[in-house]
Amino acid sequence: MAKVAFLGLGVMGGPMAGHLAGKGHAVTVYNRTAAKAEAWVKAHGGSQASTPRAAAQGAEMVFACVGNDDDLRGVVLGADGALAGMSAGAVFVDHTTASAEVARELAAAASEKGVGFVDAPVSGGQAGAENGVLTVMCGGDAGTYAKVEGVIAAYARACRLMGPAGAGQLTKMVNQICIAGLVQGLSEGVHFAKRAGLDVEAVLDVISKGAAGSWQMENRGATMNAGKFDFGFAVDWMRKDLGILLDEARRNGAKLPVSALVDQFYAEVQAMGGNRWDTSSLVARLER
Template sequence: MTTTVTFIGLGVMGYPMAGHLAKAGLSVRVWNRTNAKAEQWAAEYSGKACKTIAEAVEGADFVMTCVGADKDLIEVFEGDEGIIANAPEGAILIDHTTASAGVAERLAAAAAARKQGFIDAPVSGGQQGAENGKLTVMCGGSDTDFAEAKPLMDHYARAVNLLGPAGSGQKTKMVNQIAIAGLVQGLSEALHFAEQANLDVAKVVDVISKGAAQSWQMENRSGTMIEGKFDHGFAVDWMRKDLGICLEEARKVNASLPVTALVDQFYADVQAMGGQRWDTSSLIKRLRKFR
Protein backbone atom coordinates (compact mmCIF):
# COMPACT_ATOMS: atom_id res chain seq x y z
CA MET A 1 0.00 0.00 0.00
CA THR A 2 1.20 3.53 -0.77
CA THR A 3 2.14 5.60 2.25
CA THR A 4 0.18 8.85 2.37
CA VAL A 5 2.09 11.84 3.69
CA THR A 6 0.80 15.34 4.34
CA PHE A 7 3.21 18.28 4.51
CA ILE A 8 2.00 21.50 6.15
CA GLY A 9 4.06 24.65 5.54
CA LEU A 10 5.92 25.26 2.28
CA GLY A 11 8.49 27.87 3.19
CA VAL A 12 12.14 27.81 2.16
CA MET A 13 12.61 24.60 4.17
CA GLY A 14 9.29 22.80 3.79
CA TYR A 15 8.99 23.26 0.04
CA PRO A 16 12.09 21.20 -0.87
CA MET A 17 11.57 18.75 2.00
CA ALA A 18 8.11 17.88 0.69
CA GLY A 19 9.64 17.65 -2.77
CA HIS A 20 12.06 14.96 -1.65
CA LEU A 21 9.15 12.90 -0.34
CA ALA A 22 7.32 13.20 -3.66
CA LYS A 23 10.43 12.25 -5.62
CA ALA A 24 10.75 9.17 -3.41
CA GLY A 25 7.41 7.94 -4.77
CA LEU A 26 5.26 8.69 -1.73
CA SER A 27 1.71 9.99 -2.08
CA VAL A 28 2.11 13.59 -0.87
CA ARG A 29 -0.54 16.18 -0.08
CA VAL A 30 0.45 19.73 0.82
CA TRP A 31 -1.17 22.70 2.51
CA ASN A 32 0.17 26.20 2.86
CA ARG A 33 -1.36 29.32 4.35
CA THR A 34 -0.99 30.90 0.91
CA ASN A 35 -2.73 28.44 -1.39
CA ALA A 36 -0.87 29.70 -4.47
CA LYS A 37 2.34 28.30 -2.99
CA ALA A 38 0.72 24.89 -2.57
CA GLU A 39 -0.53 24.98 -6.15
CA GLN A 40 2.95 25.94 -7.34
CA TRP A 41 4.44 22.98 -5.44
CA ALA A 42 1.85 20.57 -6.89
CA ALA A 43 2.67 21.78 -10.40
CA GLU A 44 6.36 21.14 -9.82
CA TYR A 45 6.10 17.80 -8.05
CA SER A 46 3.79 14.81 -8.09
CA GLY A 47 1.29 15.57 -5.34
CA LYS A 48 -1.95 17.26 -4.37
CA ALA A 49 -2.49 20.82 -3.14
CA CYS A 50 -5.25 21.01 -0.52
CA LYS A 51 -7.25 24.07 0.42
CA THR A 52 -7.86 23.10 4.06
CA ILE A 53 -5.86 21.31 6.74
CA ALA A 54 -8.77 18.94 7.32
CA GLU A 55 -8.72 17.88 3.68
CA ALA A 56 -4.93 17.53 3.70
CA VAL A 57 -4.69 15.25 6.75
CA GLU A 58 -7.74 13.05 6.19
CA GLY A 59 -6.56 9.44 6.12
CA ALA A 60 -2.87 10.42 6.22
CA ASP A 61 -0.32 7.99 7.64
CA PHE A 62 2.12 10.79 8.46
CA VAL A 63 1.63 14.53 8.87
CA MET A 64 4.71 16.74 8.72
CA THR A 65 4.81 20.40 9.62
CA CYS A 66 7.36 23.17 9.16
CA VAL A 67 5.91 26.54 10.12
CA GLY A 68 7.11 29.67 11.89
CA ALA A 69 6.88 29.54 15.66
CA ASP A 70 4.82 28.37 18.65
CA LYS A 71 1.76 30.41 17.74
CA ASP A 72 1.76 29.01 14.21
CA LEU A 73 2.02 25.46 15.53
CA ILE A 74 -0.91 25.93 17.86
CA GLU A 75 -2.91 27.40 14.98
CA VAL A 76 -2.34 24.45 12.63
CA PHE A 77 -2.47 21.66 15.22
CA GLU A 78 -5.29 22.66 17.56
CA GLY A 79 -8.96 23.51 17.14
CA ASP A 80 -11.76 21.90 15.17
CA GLU A 81 -10.01 22.58 11.84
CA GLY A 82 -6.55 21.57 13.01
CA ILE A 83 -4.32 18.57 12.45
CA ILE A 84 -5.02 16.70 15.67
CA ALA A 85 -8.81 16.86 15.31
CA ASN A 86 -8.76 15.69 11.69
CA ALA A 87 -5.83 13.30 11.29
CA PRO A 88 -6.79 9.64 11.82
CA GLU A 89 -6.04 7.50 14.82
CA GLY A 90 -2.62 5.93 14.40
CA ALA A 91 -1.21 8.78 12.32
CA ILE A 92 2.26 9.98 13.28
CA LEU A 93 2.66 13.76 13.45
CA ILE A 94 6.19 15.05 12.83
CA ASP A 95 6.98 18.69 13.49
CA HIS A 96 10.10 20.21 11.92
CA THR A 97 9.50 23.73 13.25
CA THR A 98 12.06 25.23 15.62
CA ALA A 99 9.86 25.99 18.60
CA SER A 100 9.76 25.73 22.39
CA ALA A 101 10.02 22.43 24.22
CA GLY A 102 6.83 23.35 26.06
CA VAL A 103 4.71 23.50 22.93
CA ALA A 104 6.16 20.18 21.75
CA GLU A 105 5.16 18.54 25.04
CA ARG A 106 1.69 20.13 24.82
CA LEU A 107 1.08 18.88 21.29
CA ALA A 108 2.45 15.42 22.09
CA ALA A 109 -0.04 15.08 24.94
CA ALA A 110 -2.93 16.28 22.76
CA ALA A 111 -1.97 13.86 19.99
CA ALA A 112 -1.69 10.95 22.44
CA ALA A 113 -5.23 11.63 23.64
CA ARG A 114 -6.36 11.03 20.03
CA LYS A 115 -4.14 7.90 19.77
CA GLN A 116 -1.76 9.66 17.40
CA GLY A 117 2.02 9.69 17.60
CA PHE A 118 4.02 12.91 17.82
CA ILE A 119 7.69 13.65 17.17
CA ASP A 120 9.28 17.07 17.59
CA ALA A 121 11.98 17.07 14.93
CA PRO A 122 13.68 20.46 14.38
CA VAL A 123 16.35 20.52 11.72
CA SER A 124 19.78 22.02 11.11
CA GLY A 125 21.41 22.61 7.74
CA GLY A 126 19.49 25.57 6.40
CA GLN A 127 17.88 26.04 3.00
CA GLN A 128 20.85 24.46 1.22
CA GLY A 129 20.60 21.36 3.40
CA ALA A 130 16.88 21.08 2.71
CA GLU A 131 17.35 21.43 -1.04
CA ASN A 132 20.19 18.89 -1.11
CA GLY A 133 18.48 16.42 1.22
CA LYS A 134 21.27 16.68 3.79
CA LEU A 135 19.59 18.01 6.91
CA THR A 136 20.37 16.96 10.46
CA VAL A 137 17.17 16.10 12.32
CA MET A 138 16.94 16.12 16.13
CA CYS A 139 13.98 14.15 17.41
CA GLY A 140 11.95 13.81 20.59
CA GLY A 141 9.31 11.10 20.92
CA SER A 142 8.76 7.40 21.50
CA ASP A 143 11.02 4.66 20.14
CA THR A 144 8.08 3.11 18.28
CA ASP A 145 6.99 6.31 16.53
CA PHE A 146 10.58 7.17 15.67
CA ALA A 147 11.22 3.76 14.10
CA GLU A 148 8.24 4.27 11.79
CA ALA A 149 9.02 7.89 10.96
CA LYS A 150 12.77 7.73 10.41
CA PRO A 151 12.65 6.14 6.91
CA LEU A 152 10.60 9.09 5.69
CA MET A 153 12.89 11.70 7.21
CA ASP A 154 15.87 9.91 5.69
CA HIS A 155 14.67 11.15 2.28
CA TYR A 156 15.79 14.69 3.11
CA ALA A 157 18.37 14.14 5.86
CA ARG A 158 21.87 12.81 6.29
CA ALA A 159 21.41 12.27 10.04
CA VAL A 160 18.20 11.53 11.97
CA ASN A 161 18.55 10.84 15.69
CA LEU A 162 16.20 10.27 18.63
CA LEU A 163 17.36 12.18 21.70
CA GLY A 164 14.63 11.32 24.21
CA PRO A 165 10.93 11.92 24.89
CA ALA A 166 8.83 14.74 23.43
CA GLY A 167 10.60 18.07 23.77
CA SER A 168 14.08 16.56 23.54
CA GLY A 169 14.42 17.43 19.86
CA GLN A 170 13.65 21.09 20.55
CA LYS A 171 16.06 21.21 23.49
CA THR A 172 18.79 19.70 21.32
CA LYS A 173 18.14 22.32 18.64
CA MET A 174 18.60 24.95 21.36
CA VAL A 175 22.02 23.46 22.15
CA ASN A 176 22.83 23.72 18.44
CA GLN A 177 21.83 27.40 18.23
CA ILE A 178 23.67 28.30 21.44
CA ALA A 179 26.86 26.77 20.02
CA ILE A 180 26.42 28.53 16.66
CA ALA A 181 25.86 31.94 18.24
CA GLY A 182 29.19 31.86 20.04
CA LEU A 183 31.03 30.44 17.02
CA VAL A 184 29.76 33.12 14.63
CA GLN A 185 30.64 35.93 17.03
CA GLY A 186 34.09 34.46 17.60
CA LEU A 187 34.70 34.08 13.86
CA SER A 188 33.46 37.64 13.26
CA GLU A 189 35.87 39.01 15.84
CA ALA A 190 38.76 36.95 14.44
CA LEU A 191 38.20 38.15 10.87
CA HIS A 192 37.69 41.73 12.04
CA PHE A 193 40.97 41.60 13.96
CA ALA A 194 42.77 40.22 10.90
CA GLU A 195 41.39 43.07 8.78
CA GLN A 196 42.43 45.70 11.30
CA ALA A 197 45.90 44.14 11.56
CA ASN A 198 46.33 44.51 7.76
CA LEU A 199 46.70 40.77 7.22
CA ASP A 200 45.66 38.92 4.07
CA VAL A 201 42.47 37.61 5.62
CA ALA A 202 41.83 34.88 3.06
CA LYS A 203 45.34 33.50 3.59
CA VAL A 204 44.89 33.63 7.35
CA VAL A 205 41.69 31.63 7.10
CA ASP A 206 43.36 29.09 4.84
CA VAL A 207 46.04 28.53 7.47
CA ILE A 208 43.95 28.45 10.63
CA SER A 209 41.21 26.34 9.05
CA LYS A 210 43.69 23.46 9.01
CA GLY A 211 43.97 23.53 12.80
CA ALA A 212 41.92 23.74 15.99
CA ALA A 213 40.07 26.91 14.90
CA GLN A 214 38.33 25.07 12.07
CA SER A 215 34.52 25.00 12.10
CA TRP A 216 31.56 24.65 9.74
CA GLN A 217 31.06 28.39 9.97
CA MET A 218 34.65 29.06 8.97
CA GLU A 219 34.51 26.63 6.06
CA ASN A 220 31.15 27.84 4.73
CA ARG A 221 30.87 31.49 5.75
CA SER A 222 34.31 33.07 6.05
CA GLY A 223 34.54 33.77 2.30
CA THR A 224 31.26 35.63 2.12
CA MET A 225 32.02 37.41 5.39
CA ILE A 226 35.29 38.71 3.95
CA GLU A 227 33.42 39.87 0.82
CA GLY A 228 30.62 41.44 2.86
CA LYS A 229 27.90 39.33 1.24
CA PHE A 230 24.99 38.38 3.47
CA ASP A 231 22.03 37.92 1.10
CA HIS A 232 21.82 34.18 1.73
CA GLY A 233 21.56 31.58 4.48
CA PHE A 234 19.79 31.68 7.85
CA ALA A 235 18.20 35.07 8.53
CA VAL A 236 19.00 37.19 11.57
CA ASP A 237 15.28 37.46 12.38
CA TRP A 238 15.07 33.67 12.59
CA MET A 239 18.17 33.45 14.76
CA ARG A 240 16.78 36.01 17.19
CA LYS A 241 13.58 33.97 17.43
CA ASP A 242 15.63 30.85 18.17
CA LEU A 243 17.87 32.55 20.72
CA GLY A 244 14.81 33.94 22.47
CA ILE A 245 13.56 30.36 22.85
CA CYS A 246 16.98 29.30 24.18
CA LEU A 247 17.09 32.08 26.76
CA GLU A 248 13.54 31.38 27.92
CA GLU A 249 14.29 27.67 28.36
CA ALA A 250 17.54 28.52 30.16
CA ARG A 251 15.54 30.43 32.76
CA LYS A 252 13.32 27.39 33.25
CA VAL A 253 16.20 24.93 33.73
CA ASN A 254 18.46 27.36 35.65
CA ALA A 255 21.18 27.43 32.99
CA SER A 256 23.52 30.43 32.65
CA LEU A 257 23.97 31.66 29.06
CA PRO A 258 25.87 34.96 29.29
CA VAL A 259 27.51 34.75 25.85
CA THR A 260 24.25 33.74 24.17
CA ALA A 261 22.43 36.67 25.77
CA LEU A 262 25.16 39.04 24.61
CA VAL A 263 25.16 37.74 21.03
CA ASP A 264 21.37 38.01 20.97
CA GLN A 265 21.75 41.72 21.67
CA PHE A 266 24.41 41.99 18.97
CA TYR A 267 21.88 40.52 16.54
CA ALA A 268 19.42 43.18 17.71
CA ASP A 269 22.04 45.76 16.62
CA VAL A 270 22.22 44.07 13.21
CA GLN A 271 18.43 44.26 12.92
CA ALA A 272 18.62 47.97 13.70
CA MET A 273 21.12 48.31 10.84
CA GLY A 274 18.47 46.93 8.47
CA GLY A 275 19.83 43.39 8.51
CA GLN A 276 16.70 41.48 9.48
CA ARG A 277 17.05 39.16 6.49
CA TRP A 278 20.84 39.06 6.35
CA ASP A 279 22.61 35.78 7.08
CA THR A 280 23.65 35.23 10.69
CA SER A 281 27.30 35.71 9.67
CA SER A 282 26.48 39.42 9.31
CA LEU A 283 27.64 39.91 12.92
CA ILE A 284 30.93 41.04 11.39
CA LYS A 285 29.13 43.93 9.70
CA ARG A 286 28.31 45.28 13.15
CA LEU A 287 32.02 45.24 14.09
CA ARG A 288 33.02 46.98 10.86
CA LYS A 289 30.52 49.72 11.63
CA PHE A 290 32.38 50.63 14.82
CA ARG A 291 35.97 50.50 13.52
Protein backbone atom coordinates in the same frame (compact mmCIF):
# COMPACT_ATOMS: atom_id res chain seq x y z
CA MET B 1 5.82 4.33 0.05
CA ALA B 2 3.63 6.29 2.42
CA LYS B 3 0.67 8.61 2.11
CA VAL B 4 1.82 11.81 3.80
CA ALA B 5 0.88 15.45 4.27
CA PHE B 6 3.21 18.43 4.58
CA LEU B 7 2.11 21.68 6.21
CA GLY B 8 4.17 24.78 5.51
CA LEU B 9 6.08 25.28 2.25
CA GLY B 10 8.62 27.96 3.11
CA VAL B 11 12.32 27.91 2.30
CA MET B 12 12.70 24.77 4.42
CA GLY B 13 9.36 23.01 4.11
CA GLY B 14 9.03 23.37 0.34
CA PRO B 15 12.25 21.51 -0.48
CA MET B 16 11.67 18.93 2.25
CA ALA B 17 8.23 18.11 0.87
CA GLY B 18 9.80 17.98 -2.58
CA HIS B 19 12.23 15.29 -1.46
CA LEU B 20 9.32 13.24 -0.09
CA ALA B 21 7.58 13.44 -3.46
CA GLY B 22 10.84 12.64 -5.23
CA LYS B 23 11.16 9.43 -3.21
CA GLY B 24 7.74 8.32 -4.40
CA HIS B 25 5.60 9.18 -1.38
CA ALA B 26 2.06 10.41 -2.08
CA VAL B 27 2.20 13.99 -0.76
CA THR B 28 -0.68 16.36 0.01
CA VAL B 29 0.44 19.88 0.89
CA TYR B 30 -1.05 22.80 2.74
CA ASN B 31 0.27 26.33 2.93
CA ARG B 32 -1.31 29.43 4.44
CA THR B 33 -0.68 31.20 1.13
CA ALA B 34 -2.51 28.94 -1.31
CA ALA B 35 -0.57 30.17 -4.34
CA LYS B 36 2.61 28.70 -2.92
CA ALA B 37 0.93 25.30 -2.55
CA GLU B 38 -0.35 25.53 -6.12
CA ALA B 39 3.16 26.24 -7.39
CA TRP B 40 4.55 23.34 -5.38
CA VAL B 41 2.02 20.89 -6.86
CA LYS B 42 2.86 22.09 -10.39
CA ALA B 43 6.54 21.44 -9.70
CA HIS B 44 6.30 18.16 -7.80
CA GLY B 45 2.90 16.59 -8.37
CA GLY B 46 0.81 15.42 -5.45
CA SER B 47 -2.21 17.39 -4.32
CA GLN B 48 -3.16 20.51 -2.42
CA ALA B 49 -5.60 20.91 0.48
CA SER B 50 -7.40 24.01 1.70
CA THR B 51 -6.94 23.31 5.43
CA PRO B 52 -4.49 21.33 7.59
CA ARG B 53 -7.37 19.03 8.53
CA ALA B 54 -8.14 18.24 4.89
CA ALA B 55 -4.45 17.64 4.15
CA ALA B 56 -4.15 15.25 7.10
CA GLN B 57 -7.18 13.11 6.32
CA GLY B 58 -6.05 9.60 5.42
CA ALA B 59 -2.36 10.41 5.87
CA GLU B 60 -0.12 7.94 7.67
CA MET B 61 2.24 10.77 8.60
CA VAL B 62 1.77 14.52 8.74
CA PHE B 63 4.84 16.74 8.64
CA ALA B 64 4.94 20.44 9.51
CA CYS B 65 7.52 23.19 9.22
CA VAL B 66 6.05 26.56 10.19
CA GLY B 67 7.21 29.70 11.96
CA ASN B 68 6.76 29.53 15.73
CA ASP B 69 4.75 28.05 18.61
CA ASP B 70 1.55 29.89 17.74
CA ASP B 71 1.81 29.02 14.04
CA LEU B 72 2.27 25.41 15.05
CA ARG B 73 -0.76 25.39 17.33
CA GLY B 74 -2.71 26.96 14.47
CA VAL B 75 -2.04 24.09 12.07
CA VAL B 76 -2.37 21.31 14.65
CA LEU B 77 -5.27 22.24 16.95
CA GLY B 78 -8.85 23.37 16.41
CA ALA B 79 -11.61 22.34 14.05
CA ASP B 80 -9.46 22.85 10.95
CA GLY B 81 -6.22 21.62 12.53
CA ALA B 82 -4.37 18.51 11.44
CA LEU B 83 -5.30 16.48 14.53
CA ALA B 84 -8.98 16.84 13.64
CA GLY B 85 -8.32 14.99 10.41
CA MET B 86 -5.84 12.37 11.60
CA SER B 87 -6.71 8.77 12.40
CA ALA B 88 -5.49 6.73 15.36
CA GLY B 89 -2.10 5.22 14.59
CA ALA B 90 -0.96 8.09 12.37
CA VAL B 91 2.07 10.19 13.36
CA PHE B 92 2.57 13.95 13.41
CA VAL B 93 6.17 15.08 12.85
CA ASP B 94 7.00 18.69 13.66
CA HIS B 95 10.10 20.16 12.00
CA THR B 96 9.44 23.68 13.30
CA THR B 97 12.08 25.11 15.64
CA ALA B 98 9.78 25.78 18.57
CA SER B 99 9.73 25.46 22.35
CA ALA B 100 10.01 22.19 24.23
CA GLU B 101 6.88 23.29 26.06
CA VAL B 102 4.72 23.34 22.93
CA ALA B 103 6.17 19.99 21.86
CA ARG B 104 5.00 18.41 25.11
CA GLU B 105 1.62 20.15 24.83
CA LEU B 106 0.99 18.87 21.32
CA ALA B 107 2.32 15.40 22.13
CA ALA B 108 -0.30 15.18 24.90
CA ALA B 109 -3.07 16.41 22.58
CA ALA B 110 -2.05 13.88 19.93
CA SER B 111 -1.94 11.07 22.47
CA GLU B 112 -5.56 11.73 23.42
CA LYS B 113 -6.50 10.90 19.82
CA GLY B 114 -4.23 7.88 19.59
CA VAL B 115 -1.89 9.80 17.29
CA GLY B 116 1.90 9.68 17.65
CA PHE B 117 3.97 12.86 17.90
CA VAL B 118 7.64 13.53 17.18
CA ASP B 119 9.27 16.93 17.61
CA ALA B 120 12.01 16.97 14.99
CA PRO B 121 13.71 20.35 14.49
CA VAL B 122 16.42 20.45 11.84
CA SER B 123 19.84 21.97 11.27
CA GLY B 124 21.46 22.66 7.93
CA GLY B 125 19.59 25.70 6.69
CA GLN B 126 18.04 26.30 3.31
CA ALA B 127 20.94 24.65 1.47
CA GLY B 128 20.60 21.55 3.64
CA ALA B 129 16.89 21.36 2.88
CA GLU B 130 17.41 21.81 -0.84
CA ASN B 131 20.18 19.21 -0.99
CA GLY B 132 18.44 16.74 1.31
CA VAL B 133 21.25 16.68 3.89
CA LEU B 134 19.61 18.03 7.04
CA THR B 135 20.43 16.94 10.56
CA VAL B 136 17.24 16.04 12.43
CA MET B 137 16.99 15.95 16.23
CA CYS B 138 13.94 14.07 17.49
CA GLY B 139 11.88 13.77 20.65
CA GLY B 140 9.22 11.15 21.21
CA ASP B 141 8.84 7.49 22.09
CA ALA B 142 10.96 4.89 20.35
CA GLY B 143 8.08 3.07 18.67
CA THR B 144 6.67 6.22 17.10
CA TYR B 145 10.10 7.38 15.99
CA ALA B 146 10.76 4.04 14.31
CA LYS B 147 7.69 4.55 12.11
CA VAL B 148 8.98 7.82 10.65
CA GLU B 149 12.76 7.51 10.65
CA GLY B 150 12.95 5.93 7.20
CA VAL B 151 10.67 8.54 5.65
CA ILE B 152 12.60 11.44 7.21
CA ALA B 153 15.69 9.99 5.52
CA ALA B 154 14.38 11.48 2.26
CA TYR B 155 15.89 14.82 3.29
CA ALA B 156 18.25 13.96 6.16
CA ARG B 157 21.83 12.79 6.34
CA ALA B 158 21.54 12.31 10.09
CA CYS B 159 18.48 11.61 12.24
CA ARG B 160 18.49 10.57 15.89
CA LEU B 161 16.03 10.10 18.73
CA MET B 162 17.26 12.23 21.64
CA GLY B 163 14.66 11.35 24.29
CA PRO B 164 10.97 11.92 25.08
CA ALA B 165 8.77 14.67 23.67
CA GLY B 166 10.61 17.99 23.78
CA ALA B 167 14.09 16.45 23.65
CA GLY B 168 14.44 17.28 19.97
CA GLN B 169 13.70 20.94 20.62
CA LEU B 170 16.11 21.03 23.56
CA THR B 171 18.84 19.54 21.38
CA LYS B 172 18.21 22.18 18.71
CA MET B 173 18.63 24.82 21.43
CA VAL B 174 22.09 23.39 22.20
CA ASN B 175 22.85 23.58 18.47
CA GLN B 176 21.94 27.28 18.34
CA ILE B 177 23.86 28.08 21.54
CA CYS B 178 27.00 26.62 19.99
CA ILE B 179 26.48 28.41 16.67
CA ALA B 180 25.85 31.82 18.26
CA GLY B 181 29.17 31.95 20.10
CA LEU B 182 31.07 30.45 17.18
CA VAL B 183 29.81 32.97 14.63
CA GLN B 184 30.61 35.86 16.96
CA GLY B 185 34.14 34.53 17.44
CA LEU B 186 34.59 34.09 13.68
CA SER B 187 33.29 37.63 13.09
CA GLU B 188 35.80 39.05 15.54
CA GLY B 189 38.60 37.02 13.93
CA VAL B 190 37.77 38.31 10.43
CA HIS B 191 37.47 41.87 11.76
CA PHE B 192 40.79 41.64 13.62
CA ALA B 193 42.60 40.19 10.59
CA LYS B 194 41.40 43.10 8.45
CA ARG B 195 42.50 45.70 11.00
CA ALA B 196 45.87 43.96 11.31
CA GLY B 197 46.42 44.26 7.56
CA LEU B 198 46.48 40.52 6.95
CA ASP B 199 45.28 38.67 3.86
CA VAL B 200 42.01 37.46 5.38
CA GLU B 201 41.44 34.66 2.88
CA ALA B 202 44.95 33.33 3.49
CA VAL B 203 44.43 33.53 7.25
CA LEU B 204 41.15 31.61 7.06
CA ASP B 205 42.67 29.02 4.74
CA VAL B 206 45.51 28.19 7.09
CA ILE B 207 43.67 28.32 10.42
CA SER B 208 40.77 26.28 9.05
CA LYS B 209 43.19 23.33 8.89
CA GLY B 210 43.77 23.50 12.65
CA ALA B 211 41.81 23.67 15.89
CA ALA B 212 39.94 26.84 14.86
CA GLY B 213 38.34 25.15 11.87
CA SER B 214 34.55 24.83 11.71
CA TRP B 215 31.64 24.51 9.30
CA GLN B 216 31.01 28.23 9.68
CA MET B 217 34.60 29.08 8.79
CA GLU B 218 34.59 26.81 5.75
CA ASN B 219 31.21 27.98 4.46
CA ARG B 220 30.87 31.56 5.68
CA GLY B 221 34.36 32.91 6.33
CA ALA B 222 35.02 34.12 2.78
CA THR B 223 31.56 35.64 2.39
CA MET B 224 31.85 37.41 5.74
CA ASN B 225 35.11 38.91 4.52
CA ALA B 226 33.38 40.00 1.31
CA GLY B 227 30.38 41.46 3.15
CA LYS B 228 27.92 39.11 1.45
CA PHE B 229 24.96 38.10 3.60
CA ASP B 230 22.26 37.21 1.06
CA PHE B 231 21.94 33.49 1.77
CA GLY B 232 21.48 31.00 4.55
CA PHE B 233 19.73 31.41 7.87
CA ALA B 234 18.17 34.84 8.51
CA VAL B 235 18.90 37.03 11.54
CA ASP B 236 15.16 37.24 12.33
CA TRP B 237 15.01 33.45 12.59
CA MET B 238 18.11 33.26 14.75
CA ARG B 239 16.70 35.83 17.16
CA LYS B 240 13.51 33.79 17.40
CA ASP B 241 15.58 30.70 18.24
CA LEU B 242 17.73 32.57 20.77
CA GLY B 243 14.57 33.90 22.44
CA ILE B 244 13.26 30.34 22.81
CA LEU B 245 16.47 28.99 24.30
CA LEU B 246 16.96 31.96 26.65
CA ASP B 247 13.40 31.43 27.93
CA GLU B 248 14.20 27.76 28.50
CA ALA B 249 17.42 28.68 30.30
CA ARG B 250 15.46 30.90 32.67
CA ARG B 251 13.28 27.90 33.47
CA ASN B 252 16.05 25.34 33.94
CA GLY B 253 18.65 27.62 35.52
CA ALA B 254 21.29 27.32 32.78
CA LYS B 255 23.70 30.25 32.56
CA LEU B 256 24.08 31.49 28.98
CA PRO B 257 25.93 34.82 29.12
CA VAL B 258 27.45 34.56 25.63
CA SER B 259 24.15 33.58 24.01
CA ALA B 260 22.39 36.51 25.70
CA LEU B 261 25.10 38.89 24.52
CA VAL B 262 25.04 37.60 20.95
CA ASP B 263 21.25 37.97 20.94
CA GLN B 264 21.74 41.68 21.62
CA PHE B 265 24.35 41.89 18.88
CA TYR B 266 21.80 40.43 16.46
CA ALA B 267 19.33 43.08 17.63
CA GLU B 268 21.89 45.67 16.51
CA VAL B 269 22.11 43.96 13.10
CA GLN B 270 18.32 44.18 12.84
CA ALA B 271 18.51 47.90 13.65
CA MET B 272 20.96 48.21 10.74
CA GLY B 273 18.29 46.78 8.43
CA GLY B 274 19.76 43.28 8.43
CA ASN B 275 16.64 41.33 9.44
CA ARG B 276 16.91 39.02 6.44
CA TRP B 277 20.69 38.92 6.25
CA ASP B 278 22.41 35.63 6.96
CA THR B 279 23.50 35.11 10.56
CA SER B 280 27.13 35.59 9.51
CA SER B 281 26.26 39.30 9.26
CA LEU B 282 27.39 39.69 12.88
CA VAL B 283 30.65 40.91 11.35
CA ALA B 284 28.81 43.89 9.83
CA ARG B 285 28.17 45.48 13.23
CA LEU B 286 31.91 45.43 13.93
CA GLU B 287 32.73 47.20 10.67
CA ARG B 288 30.08 49.90 10.52
